[in-house]
Amino acid sequence: MLNRRNFVALGAGAIFTSTLGAKMTFASAATTKRFVFIIQRGAADGLGTIAPVGDPGFVSQRGALAEDFASAAKLDSMFALHPGMTTVAGLYQAKQALFVHAVASPYRDRSHFDGQNVLETGGTSAYALKDGWLNRLLSLLPREDKAIALAATVPMALRGPVEVASYAPSALPDATDDLLHRVASMYAGDPQLHGLWEQATATRMLTSDMAADNGRNAAATGDLAAKLLSAEGGARVAMIETGGWDTHAQQRARLGVQLRGLDGMIAALKAGLGPLWNDTMVLVATEFGRTVKVNGTGGTDHGTGSAAMLLGGAVNGGRVLADWPGLGDAALYEGRDLKPTMALDTLIASAVGSHFDLTGAQAAAKLFPNMQASRPIQDLVRA
Amino acid sequence: MADASIALNRFGLGGRPGDDPGANPRQWLAAQLQRYEPRPQQIAVLPPTSQIAAELADYFEELRQARPQNPGRRQRGPARAKPAMPDSMQSVPGQEMSEKPMAGEAMKERERANDPAAQVRRFARRQAREHYAVAVGARATVALTSPAPFAERLVHFWANHFAVSADKLQVIGLAGAFEFEAIRPHVMGKFGDMLHAVERHPGMLLYLDQAQSIGPNSMTGQIAQRRRAGGNNLPGLNENLAREILELHTLGVRTGYGQSDVTEFARAMTGWTVAGLGRGRGARFAGTDGEPGRFVFAERLHEPGMRTILGKRWTQQGEGQAAAVLDMLATHPATARHIATKLARHFAGDEPPPALVAQLESAFLKSGGDLPTLYRVLIDAPECWAPQPVKFKSPWEWSISAMRALGAEQLQANAANGLLTQLGQPVWRPGSPAGWDDVAAAWAGPDAVMRRVEAAERMAQRTRDTIDARRRATQLFPGALSDTTAQAIARAESPGQGVALMLVAPEFMRR
Numbered sequence: 001m002l003n004r005r006n007f008v009a010l011g012a013g014a015i016f017t018s019t020l021g022a023k024m025t026f027a028s029a030a031t032t033k034r035f036v037f038i039i040q041r042g043a044a045d046g047l048g049t050i051a052p053v054g055d056p057g058f059v060s061q062r063g064a065l066a067e068d069f070a071s072a073a074k075l076d077s078m079f080a081l082h083p084g085m086t087t088v089a090g091l092y093q094a095k096q097a098l099f100v101h102a103v104a105s106p107y108r109d110r111s112h113f114d115g116q117n118v119l120e121t122g123g124t125s126a127y128a129l130k131d132g133w134l135n136r137l138l139s140l141l142p143r144e145d146k147a148i149a150l151a152a153t154v155p156m157a158l159r160g161p162v163e164v165a166s167y168a169p170s171a172l173p174d175a176t177d178d179l180l181h182r183v184a185s186m187y188a189g190d191p192q193l194h195g196l197w198e199q200a201t202a203t204r205m206l207t208s209d210m211a212a213d214n215g216r217n218a219a220a221t222g223d224l225a226a227k228l229l230s231a232e233g234g235a236r237v238a239m240i241e242t243g244g245w246d247t248h249a250q251q252r253a254r255l256g257v258q259l260r261g262l263d264g265m266i267a268a269l270k271a272g273l274g275p276l277w278n279d280t281m282v283l284v285a286t287e288f289g290r291t292v293k294v295n296g297t298g299g300t301d302h303g304t305g306s307a308a309m310l311l312g313g314a315v316n317g318g319r320v321l322a323d324w325p326g327l328g329d330a331a332l333y334e335g336r337d338l339k340p341t342m343a344l345d346t347l348i349a350s351a352v353g354s355h356f357d358l359t360g361a362q363a364a365a366k367l368f369p370n371m372q373a374s375r376p377i378q379d380l381v382r383a
Numbered sequence: 384m385a386d387a388s389i390a391l392n393r394f395g396l397g398g399r400p401g402d403d404p405g406a407n408p409r410q411w412l413a414a415q416l417q418r419y420e421p422r423p424q425q426i427a428v429l430p431p432t433s434q435i436a437a438e439l440a441d442y443f444e445e446l447r448q449a450r451p452q453n454p455g456r457r458q459r460g461p462a463r464a465k466p467a468m469p470d471s472m473q474s475v476p477g478q479e480m481s482e483k484p485m486a487g488e489a490m491k492e493r494e495r496a497n498d499p500a501a502q503v504r505r506f507a508r509r510q511a512r513e514h515y516a517v518a519v520g521a522r523a524t525v526a527l528t529s530p531a532p533f534a535e536r537l538v539h540f541w542a543n544h545f546a547v548s549a550d551k552l553q554v555i556g557l558a559g560a561f562e563f564e565a566i567r568p569h570v571m572g573k574f575g576d577m578l579h580a581v582e583r584h585p586g587m588l589l590y591l592d593q594a595q596s597i598g599p600n601s602m603t604g605q606i607a608q609r610r611r612a613g614g615n616n617l618p619g620l621n622e623n624l625a626r627e628i629l630e631l632h633t634l635g636v637r638t639g640y641g642q643s644d645v646t647e648f649a650r651a652m653t654g655w656t657v658a659g660l661g662r663g664r665g666a667r668f669a670g671t672d673g674e675p676g677r678f679v680f681a682e683r684l685h686e687p688g689m690r691t692i693l694g695k696r697w698t699q700q701g702e703g704q705a706a707a708v709l710d711m712l713a714t715h716p717a718t719a720r721h722i723a724t725k726l727a728r729h730f731a732g733d734e735p736p737p738a739l740v741a742q743l744e745s746a747f748l749k750s751g752g753d754l755p756t757l758y759r760v761l762i763d764a765p766e767c768w769a770p771q772p773v774k775f776k777s778p779w780e781w782s783i784s785a786m787r788a789l790g791a792e793q794l795q796a797n798a799a800n801g802l803l804t805q806l807g808q809p810v811w812r813p814g815s816p817a818g819w820d821d822v823a824a825a826w827a828g829p830d831a832v833m834r835r836v837e838a839a840e841r842m843a844q845r846t847r848d849t850i851d852a853r854r855r856a857t858q859l860f861p862g863a864l865s866d867t868t869a870q871a872i873a874r875a876e877s878p879g880q881g882v883a884l885m886l887v888a889p890e891f892m893r894r
Contacts (some may be wrong), residue, residue: 021451178876179883186871190826190889192775200829329515 031141033279033314033356034229036269037134037157037239038262040286041116042246045300046307047292047338048255049085050099050320054078057327063294065252073098083259087267091311096316098310098380100347102322104288104340106372110302112201112246113184115287120157122345122368127138127185128162133348133367134239137159140358140366141236156181158239188354210242210261222265226272229280240265245286249297266311268361278313281381283357285309292327305338310351316382341375350377385406385862389574389768392894394761395532397784398859412533412762417754419534421567427520435514435556436585436676441658442506443837449499476525493637502742503552516548516797518559519810520574521765522777523799524785537758539779540729541566542811544722545581545632546818549811551705553589555678561586574722575713581626582709583678585657592815594660598653598686603669603845620686625649627816633712635721640693647690651697651705654685667693719747725821726757733822734774739766772893778806780894785886788859790845836887843882852881860890 051069052058054077058067071102072080073089078099080091091097105125107118114126122133134157155177159162180201181326187193210218221240228235242262247254264282270277289306305325310317323341333339353363355375360376390408392399404411416605529535542562549558563586581587588594597604597618607618626647630636659666659675666672669679680702689699692708699707708843712718723743727735743760750756761767776784782802786794803809809825813819820826852872856864875881885891 042867073643173832175840177878179840181876182871182884183887185885186867186888192823193832193889193892196827196829196832200833359518 001061010136011118015067029233031236031356034273034276034312035137035237035352035355036225036280036282036312037237038282038284039116039119039157039239040245040262040284041113041241041242041243042286043288043290043302044245044258044286044306045247045251046101046103046286046305047289048247048251048300049082049259049308050075050101051080051082052078052101052324052327053080053326055181055327057329061327063281065294066253075320078322078324082256082259084256084289085263086268088309088311091266091270092318096311096315097311098315098317099320100308100322100342101340102305102306102325102340103342103344103347104306105344107288108304109149110288111184111188112198112272112287112302117156117262118154118285119285119344122348122371123341124370128370132157133345134158134237135162135164136366137352137356137363138162138164139238141356141362144146150215153241154327155239155241159373171376181303183228186332201273208259210265215257215261215264216363218261219264219268219335223272226269230276232274247290247299248295248301251294256298280312281314281351282311283308283348283351284311285348289338292332292338293336303337305340308344308347310380314355314381316379321377343372346369346374347377351380354378354381385770386768387861387864388859389770390533391859391861392784392890393767393773396526396529396533396780397787398537399527399787399893400554400858401462402853402858408445411761413759415531415533416571418531419571420529420531420800422563423525423529425524425635426567428562429512429521429563430557432585432676433555433674435510435560436642436657438510438556439553440675442502443660446499446502449502459850472553485694487885496537505556507552507682507844510552511549512657514556514560515558515811516800518563519800520794520798521797522559522562522810523783523786523794524792527786527794531669532787533758536668537754538562538567540726541570541731543813543818544725544815545577545587546734546813547586547811547876548591548813548815551590553828554586554811557584557586559591562811571755572753573713574718574747574754576756578709578713578860579633579706581632582624583655585676585678587624588655588657588678591623591624591627592621593652594656596624596649596653596656597684598650600655600687601685602683603681603685604606616736620649620653620818622646622649625652628709628712631817633721634717635724638717638721644692646703647692648708649688649709650688651690651692654683654702656681657685662858664677708818713812714748714752716744716748719744719752722752722757726761727766728821729774730761731769734822738763774894775827776894777819777821777826778803778808778831778835778893779810781892782806784891784894785839785842788886788891789842789850789882802838806838809833835892836883839883839886840880843879843886846879846882848878849880850882852878852885855882856885856888856890859885864890885890 006342012154046066047062048068051062051066051072051074053066053069053074068082070079073081074080074355079099081092081099088097092099105115105118106124109115111126113287117126120132120134121127121129122136125127130264132155139160139162159379184197184201187197225238225240229238241263244254246257247258263334266282268309273280285308286306288302288304290300290303291301292303295301321342325339325341327338331339346364349367349371350360352358354369356363364376387404388403389753390412391402395411416505421878424495437506445668526532526535526539545566547554547558549555554561561581561584565580565586566577569580585594588791595618597607597620599608599619604619622645626645628639629645629648633641656671656679657675657774658673658677659670661671669683671684673679678829682701685701687700690704690708692713695711697704697707720740723740724735728738742764743757746756746760751758782799786799800810853869856868856872865888868885870892873886875884
């Protein structure tokens, strides 16, 4: 898989091929702390992951999608975790999982590409920033090791002046993600090509989804990430790309296997990290949420508010953070989406800031330069 | 879209660096009708049909030799049952009758050495390598470098109208020759002349099974019936070409002909076949011997008698009977409408403007199917100069225009067709005698667009930093480049990425 000769010859930014089902990117930082950003590309349904079963509107609004939670154990008086996420449920019990709900980036439209760009750059609108918040985070960390790479390209969140390596799970030559993003914005005003492109990229997302090879690929990705994060002088920051979250149809079955895949990835990551898990923080986030109501094909369409997760031994978990807006029709954003009441960029800045012992204001200003002034969220990491 | 851009892209095959339609793009297009070369150097050097057909004849001879002959000499051997066999050629006139029994031991040896399925694959590969790939390369190179791209677009149009498909074994080697010999010489002539050339070319005669069609009451048909009494594999009439001539090549589907017209026309067509593919006594008897690949009218295959087709009596005898029908079809009002509709669709949009169709139709009828007259109607028609793009490019159009945009003049062997296969339109393999669809729905799919983006990136990577896409794009789309595209290119992270974006810009996907 990792061919040393090629690696030496090509140096940083080299492209490798592995058989894994997700793309991973690693960067080195001289710290004992580990941080993993798992991006859910395709707009994961937060309501189908951490369900507000205590909301009086939940069953009526979600219809068949509510059935997954009929006998699910509750996290607290309001929320229940999808029953497929057994590892994560165990982490919650051990106070190593913290969920944040009704959360969103500053992006308020419903294009995957634009939404992911905002999530990854940490800007307030698509394509406003040219580098990613994870790369800017690296610039704040002591750096001793060169970055290494195992992906077709460096994802936007890790792009920037700090050199970063990447690792490719699929055979070339797919077009680079950067070109795909640029094509997306070039097609934005062209009704025909825009529509075709959305479909094309949605299909592409499905090709690297969590369910590939019955979840084994996802677990293998978690396992590999753990190895690279625990290696002597290895990476301290990793980003894992997951796809397959764009559940426009037959969501119940699709989201179920996606979440089991994600759960397996986290289980493998935790197992592989061993004692390092105690110094680890995993952030799971998506570009936006999905509609509250089920559509005509048993799925949901692009929405706004969703959920995020902080996992790991470093996390002060066992809680769901939410300023719950409610699911009644009048409470919905634009009459259709979960209304965001928490800012994802505040959550990220607060979480990584405290995880890496950066002062909240410094981290926030560096990671999200255009962020609306807001108080950092306290007590996200274990004291 | 500005006129110069329309001339380059909608009428032409996309601009090359330095292409300039000048102050009068219509004149530039009209001049190409004179400038057109039917037989450019790249094509003139290719092996002629006679050579390709001779190889085909050798191959059939090998198959014949390999086929076990027991118990009776006209009994079909097991090879007949193999689906990979070139079915239609099994009953080429003369072939059956020239079979010679082989000695048992020699036969078995042959059989081992010549597993029929392996033989077919070997032959197909050789034809593909030595003729098909070379011809595709020549077609693409001419399209890349021609000083008359509008005329070359018309070649592609007519080749698709009279489509043959190399999906069929016998057509693999002949597909290029078919276009070069039956289409190209007549693109600036009369529709009827092209029609006659097409229906006499071995590529078409073999593709649509005309070569082995035998009149039941022809001399050969009678003998065959006597010899094979009781068998159910009688050679006989094949309606395929006759039907497609009516439905696809001339009148158009549902234009008032019936099954009896098809059958009668098929009878009239009997005897139109290819010389030299079967050897021996049978071929000599049927009159199908001679130089391989040449058109021959074999009197002894022809169904005798008068015909009634489209309500008209056809009293001619022999070759002249079907020829007279073709003459009538070539100038028939339904043909005029059919051709007018397809031309209008190709140049003015998937939903062809009725006024333009009517104008082309009337020009067709008045001129007796003079094709340059129709082309001049297109050049003058305001519908063809609509400022908004009217067509989503086919993979062929996109690939050729992309390579022209990058200034390519030469191609590696197989490069063009490798690309076209990936993009979903392998050259001369439409898979159906109807040819490739000429509407956006056939090509504008999500996966197709993604493949173009992937191909564009690969092509662009090879240009490194030799092309400034910002300047090139303004040359390719004079006065017609959108701000969005110009900005996307200008903001590219590298010259190569700028080129890739240019090649998949909305302007570039359409014409």
